[in-house]
Amino acid sequence: MFRRRLFLAACAASTMWVSACSQAVPTKISVTQAQLEQGLKGQFPKQFPIAGLLQFDMQQPQLQLLPASNQLQADLVVQLAGPTLRTSYQGKMQVRFGLYYEPKDRSVRTQRVEVMALELQDANPAMAEMVQTYGLRVAQQALQGFALYTVKPQELELADSLGLQPGAITVTAQGLDVAIESKPAAR
Template structure:
């Protein structure tokens, strides 16, 4: 005849095992039900809002002139994975008797800056910088110095900042923002695994 104490102990062990198994199953289901993000989608409207925070801006040229850049128009270029912006600009300064208005077109790529969670411009290329009614000397000065100043000034300017709650979720899952892809609607910021050293 089996020992009563042994039977009770076996029953208690089985009950504990079933409870532990049920708890583990609940945790697994909960973890699986939380979708792991694969990207952050940024709309064109969000990018334009980021530009509004950066401009208008004023840049000195050769210590004698000032280039004012107004709010730009944004164009998405998925084929080249770039953005293009068209600015209305104005050139003024003590070396001029009048101010000159014009247009500037810029194209650039993007990168992610982890220090402040921002998406920033890189490889800035000034495609054109033209002023209306400027004499040849002024036009030559703008071509010589203006494009270089604009290129240097625009390098690294921020268009978007990843939200703190998005970063918290990624940190908890051992993930981080990665490659940036320009789409027809905006940007896709890929989410990738952190390196082993960074994840610890």
């Protein structure tokens, strides 16, 4: 009789545990466009020196979700200034990029950055050519691997305890879905 009760209690406990785990384990972390933009607020304006002669400044980007290509697009106001220039130049830049998850700091970062357009207002032809030659490369390098969002530790507690971690990122019409996947086996 005691064994039967013990067996029934064990069965009930394991059923409740399996039921609780199957409901509580997230399959993804969703990040809204508003959360992405909020996370960028403290990181801009951003300044990038060019060979100690010029300063390339980027203002807070406006993000656009591109689910069809699984990318984001950012439109930024930029400024080019420096002691070698007689005036500073204002302009606009448009970039597209993919995303990846960096486990070391739990961040969602840019990859495959492509500068679609970089234009400075009132730039003479020589300045415009210099911007096309060097500015595109500087902008691309400055934004490659840029952290857009950091996943909160509490969002990962259960997944981490079950040997899971964030993985593939999908751009949706509302924001991002970061898949929760198995951790690779330790070597």
